[in-house]
Amino acid sequence: MKKKKTLLIWYKGKKIKAKAKECSLFEEFKGLMFSKKEKAEILLFEFSIKQKIRIHSFFVFYDFLAVWLDDKNNVVDIKKVNPFRFCVSPKKACFKLVEIPLNRKNRKIALKFFLEN
Secondary structure, X not given: OOOEEEEEEEEOOEEEEEEEEEOOHHHHHHOOOOOOHHHOOOEEEEEEEEEOOOEOOOOOOOOEEEEEEOOOOEEEEEEXXXXXXXXXXXXXXXXXXXXXXXXXXXHHHHXXXXXXX
16 A cells, blocks of 8 residues: 655645555556545555556546646646546656545645645
8 A cells, every 4th residue: 555645746836745646557457436535545556657548437436636737846837626527638648647636635735736726
């Protein structure tokens, strides 16, 4: 079982701090599928090469933020993902993906992405 990692995410010149669970290979395939909204954790997926990783939200019954990052944790792209979307992809290639469930415990983090201009 992987541990939680504190991330400093750079978005529009500001830093956003989030504690994310590093995902194993199996957890990368599962992601947020079948998780309960209020118990879901922020997930971190790290890739060894820069890639344009696509995701889906089948069997995820709530909205979440997908945040694609470069190697220095700068936001490459961010999208709000609704349940049962077939394909969601970033505009550019990335090294990391963070999935942030839109629930009560992540409210402050999510609002920073929505309110920063």
